[in-house]
Amino acid sequence: MKKYSLFISLLALLLTQNACNQEYLNPSAASEQQVVNSPDGLVTLVNGLQYRYTFGRTGVIYNGVAASGLATRELRVLNAGNTDELFLEQGFASVQGSNAVIRNLWTSAQLTRSTADIVLSNANRVITDAGLRSGVVAYASIFKALSLGTMAQFFQQAPVATGTNAAFVSREQLLRDAISTLESAATLIGTTPPSAAFLSRIPTGIDITNTIQALIARYALFVGDYDKAIAAAGRVNLATRSSFSFDDNSRNPVFETAFSNTNVFAPTNTNFGLPATLAPDAADRRIAFYTRSGATATQNLGTGFYTANTAPVPVYLPGEMLLIRAEAYARKNDVANAVTELNRVLTKTAAQDAWGVGAGLPAYSGAQTGPAVLTEIYRNRQIELAFQGFRLEDSRRFSRPGPETTPQANAERTRNFLPYPFTERDNNSATPADPTN
Numbered sequence: 367m368k369k370y371s372l373f374i375s376l377l378a379l380l381l382t383q384n385a386c387n388q389e390y391l392n393p394s395a396a397s398e399q400q401v402v403n404s405p406d407g408l409v410t411l412v413n414g415l416q417y418r419y420t421f422g423r424t425g426v427i428y429n430g431v432a433a434s435g436l437a438t439r440e441l442r443v444l445n446a447g448n449t450d451e452l453f454l455e456q457g458f459a460s461v462q463g464s465n466a467v468i469r470n471l472w473t474s475a476q477l478t479r480s481t482a483d484i485v486l487s488n489a490n491r492v493i494t495d496a497g498l499r500s501g502v503v504a505y506a507s508i509f510k511a512l513s514l515g516t517m518a519q520f521f522q523q524a525p526v527a528t529g530t531n532a533a534f535v536s537r538e539q540l541l542r543d544a545i546s547t548l549e550s551a552a553t554l555i556g557t558t559p560p561s562a563a564f565l566s567r568i569p570t571g572i573d574i575t576n577t578i579q580a581l582i583a584r585y586a587l588f589v590g591d592y593d594k595a596i597a598a599a600g601r602v603n604l605a606t607r608s609s610f611s612f613d614d615n616s617r618n619p620v621f622e623t624a625f626s627n628t629n630v631f632a633p634t635n636t637n638f639g640l641p642a643t644l645a646p647d648a649a650d651r652r653i654a655f656y657t658r659s660g661a662t663a664t665q666n667l668g669t670g671f672y673t674a675n676t677a678p679v680p681v682y683l684p685g686e687m688l689l690i691r692a693e694a695y696a697r698k699n700d701v702a703n704a705v706t707e708l709n710r711v712l713t714k715t716a717a718q719d720a721w722g723v724g725a726g727l728p729a730y731s732g733a734q735t736g737p738a739v740l741t742e743i744y745r746n747r748q749i750e751l752a753f754q755g756f757r758l759e760d761s762r763r764f765s766r767p768g769p770e771t772t773p774q775a776n777a778e779r780t781r782n783f784l785p786y787p788f789t790e791r792d793n794n795s796a797t798p799a800d801p802t803n
Contacts, residue, residue: 402484405493405502409567411485412502415509416569419478420610420619420679426478426516427610427679428619429471430755432631433520437461438757438779439639440748441631444666448630455631457780458769458803469787471520475513480528482510486547497561500554504574505564507551508581511544512681515585518544519759522783522801531796541589548582571611571678576602580682583690588759592694599687599694607720609678617675620753625672632667633657638752641778644745651716651726656752670753671721684720685711685750689743696740704739705730711746723750740764769803 401407420427435441436454443455450466461468485506493499517524518537525532526543535543552575560574583599586592612618624630636657637645646653656670671679692707709729716724725746732738744764748757761768761779771777785800 402488403492405495405498408485408489408492408502409498409564411481412505413568415478415481415506416572416610417616418474418481419509419512420612421474421616422619423623424470424474425619426471426474426513427755428623429467429474430516430520431620431753432467432624433471433784434755434758435639435753436631437781437784438761439634440753440757441639442634443631445629451631457777458774461781461785463785463788463791463800465785465787468784469789471516471784472524472787472790475516476525476528478509479513479517479526482506482513483528486510495561495563496558498564500558501560501564501568501574504551504555504560504578505568505572507547508572508574508577511548511581511585514540514544514547515581515588516755518585518588519755520784521786523798525794525796531794533796534798538589541585544585545582545589545591545594548578548585552578552582569611571607571609572681573606573608576606577608577681580608580687583687584682587690587694588763590697592698595694596691599690602682602684602687604684604687605720607678608681610681611678612676614675618672618677618679620668620679621672621677622675625666625668626675628664628666633753636667638748640745640748644741644748646745646749647725647727649727650749651724652749652752655716655723656749668753672753680721680754683723683751683754685714685723685746688714689747689750693740693743693747696736696743699736701734701736701739704736704743705734708739708743708746711750725749 401411419425422428432441432451433454436443436451437457443452446452453460453462453465454467485502489499489502489506493502514526518540521537523534523536524540526535526540555575579598579601583595583602586595586598624632633639633656636653638656640646657667658665658669661667671677688707688710692704692711695707696704712725712727713729714724715726716722718724730739730742732742744760747760758779758781762782766778767776768779768782769777782803783801786797791797
């Protein structure tokens, strides 16, 4: 990733321009030097992280949901005029590095990561107040980890540093760096909790302590560290919400762009685009939570966490933590514990869930074998965590039929990984060859 991208991100927070003449800069705006040497400046940078990560059609949330859902038949395009989304839905060779969804996903994640790195590189040197420093470091660590984890979900490799022709590392290294960053933050806040003064200066919604453990669990599962995933998920308070917050100025990006209209994309169907063998039980109450009953020609089928401009989006769900534990146990060949955790998801009602997501189904009654239980866990991940950008990662991890499948119509995902955006390839000679599919 080129250095200029870092400066674009930083200067966007520091400088304001005259609307009529761009050569005039605000004379009272702080310089880059002042910002990285000031506690208030670092808090300002931290405050911009959620905005960068979540904002509109350029942020990680919209593009992650779109890329994952369209590449796995979870979502379908409603208007072919949305050509970048359409090419993702078509998949296979139609997905190129020129695609705007891919470019925005990559750029937003990398800019968020690079800004978090600025904060983390300077916080210990600049901030003397222990509670303020703890909060700044923990909050920046969360967004650095989210960015690294996002890159690992969609790309085979990515840079973890900012610089000219920055080297790429494997997705496994991205995940391990995310976990290491989070574990350091967990140790810090365990000794020195973030101060009330810090918490009053950041957007509401994110529960720092629980989010750190939830993300450790998520990325430990993805990298195959099952004991760590089980332990971290078990430390998350499932009654506590943690969310990205929105308002009428900074709007819920999936609602604003897609689910509020019939012009971009929608859920493929009320079976979440799953094949018949994985279709949800008709009595599953999560169907009505995530899709609109009796949607008309002027209504988008999708609901869930994308129902209004101001609707918060969970950073993680309680059900995700339970399913992480279920999967990790199953992959350790501990079927009994896997089924116990799976049943906590299947039997959970909306009233028992912090976000109102509940299947309300009977306990699992299928075969007590690892493969059978893993299939049921996969099914429930696709329902419990619908439209949240996980299906591409899940589909690969569970070895579902991919782009190599013949006939291609039977593929449940049309890509394994996304190609690298041309904006990176054109500016970074270290960019690897694109994956073949």
